Amino acid sequence: MTNPINLMAPEVLANPYPYYAELRRLSPVCQVEPHGMWAVSRYEDVLFVLKNSALFSSSGFTVAWQPAWVGYNPMANSMITRDPPQHTRLRSLVLRAFGPATIARLESRVRATAEKLSSGLVDGADFVKTMALPVPAYVISEILGLDHQLLPYFKQWSDDIVAITPTPASPEAAERIRGTIAKLTGYVGQVIEERRREPADDTVSELLRAEVEGQRLTDVEIKDFLILLLVAGLESTTNLLGNSLLFLANHPEMMARLRAEPSLIPLFIEEMLRYDGVAPGVPRIAASDIILSGVTVPRGAMVFPLISSANRDEQKFPDPDRFDLHRGSQGGLAFGQGAHFCLGALLARMEVRIVLETVVARFQRVERTAGEISYQCALTTRGPVALPLRYIPASG
Numbered sequence: 001m002t003n004p005i006n007l008m009a010p011e012v013l014a015n016p017y018p019y020y021a022e023l024r025r026l027s028p029v030c031q032v033e034p035h036g037m038w039a040v041s042r043y044e045d046v047l048f049v050l051k052n053s054a055l056f057s058s059s060g061f062t063v064a065w066q067p068a069w070v071g072y073n074p075m076a077n078s079m080i081t082r083d084p085p086q087h088t089r090l091r092s093l094v095l096r097a098f099g100p101a102t103i104a105r106l107e108s109r110v111r112a113t114a115e116k117l118s119s120g121l122v123d124g125a126d127f128v129k130t131m132a133l134p135v136p137a138y139v140i141s142e143i144l145g146l147d148h149q150l151l152p153y154f155k156q157w158s159d160d161i162v163a164i165t166p167t168p169a170s171p172e173a174a175e176r177i178r179g180t181i182a183k184l185t186g187y188v189g190q191v192i193e194e195r196r197r198e199p200a201d202d203t204v205s206e207l208l209r210a211e212v213e214g215q216r217l218t219d220v221e222i223k224d225f226l227i228l229l230l231v232a233g234l235e236s237t238t239n240l241l242g243n244s245l246l247f248l249a250n251h252p253e254m255m256a257r258l259r260a261e262p263s264l265i266p267l268f269i270e271e272m273l274r275y276d277g278v279a280p281g282v283p284r285i286a287a288s289d290i291i292l293s294g295v296t297v298p299r300g301a302m303v304f305p306l307i308s309s310a311n312r313d314e315q316k317f318p319d320p321d322r323f324d325l326h327r328g329s330q331g332g333l334a335f336g337q338g339a340h341f342c343l344g345a346l347l348a349r350m351e352v353r354i355v356l357e358t359v360v361a362r363f364q365r366v367e368r369t370a371g372e373i374s375y376q377c378a379l380t381t382r383g384p385v386a387l388p389l390r391y392i393p394a395s396g
């Protein structure tokens, strides 16, 4: 292993797991590229970082996502970037509007959408473009109350927001990103106004109604939250679907098992989240000097708990590189832990279950086409950019 390891190097992005294993064994807490961040790779340490927001602040997100050239970035001011007690207040307010009722309301519509889209899964079709992206995009548009005609733009908007770097790639990119933020904030603002005039049985109306101990969300807080949902809910679910189908194409025996017993699909999803999760790590800032696995991480340092490494830690998961449906992993730390535990975990599980149920009912096998799979060039998300497959119909 070259030292320091670069988490963005193409060979690491293609298959990070052997590199994570080396880190766990030799340097469980060490500086890596990019940015000289402190990577934390063992399960116990990752859990400690995630659970201790007083020691490891989420405010690093704001610094990263709102450099001066951007102006106001709703995502950079949303709850994911806040520490308690501010975070606690926001979370208790949005929880009212984002619980099991939202999921129940969406389930039948997700199934109808997945079934309709599955007719586009024809020889060589890109699974990401045909199914893995449009299903979560549809769900987000329903939650945000946005016009379905805007669906094709979601990916670009989300990409623009996550692509923010301290210096813009070019003046044109800066202009486009500022434009995206203005457009998106404008659309979301319109929906808020409409629901205030005429409340409906939907998430935005519930956010407007939400009240805890006499406190309500401001319009700006609702906008920040809705835009966070677009980014947090789109790419992650798309990638989990992409990783799952790639695994099924590489393991036809697993596809046959799920076809024979679709009730195993929830177990498949939990183990997939552990085995090849879509949020490899999340950034934090050390609030003081702190010792982890015998190494002192200095105050103010950017810390990067590697969730996907924790999920392959042999101390926690025996024989961690084996995909085991009956391991009972519950996804490991894939949805985070502690104060910021993923608010969309139930929703994502529902979406992925329905898509997989649709796919295994319709096809007996999926097969890879020729060519390498390229992975997204990103630190906080992992999934194939495109996934062209052959789909062998169940009756064929």
Ligand code: HEM
Residues within 6 Å of the ligand: 058, 079, 080, 081, 091, 228, 229, 230, 232, 233, 234, 236, 237, 240, 277, 278, 279, 282, 283, 334, 335, 336, 337, 339, 340, 341, 342, 343, 344, 345, 347, 348
């Ligand atoms: C497979 C899919 C998903 C994965 C693996 C995932 C993973 C995560 C992780 C690791 C965190 C913790 C971030 C941190 O500690 O800094 C998180 C937070 C969050 N996720 Fe997800 N997520 C997924 C899907 C979704 C969906 C579908 C939504 C909503 C539409 C969503 C909304 C959120 C929100 C709002 C937070 C912030 C919670 C807070 O700050 O309290 N996620 N997610």
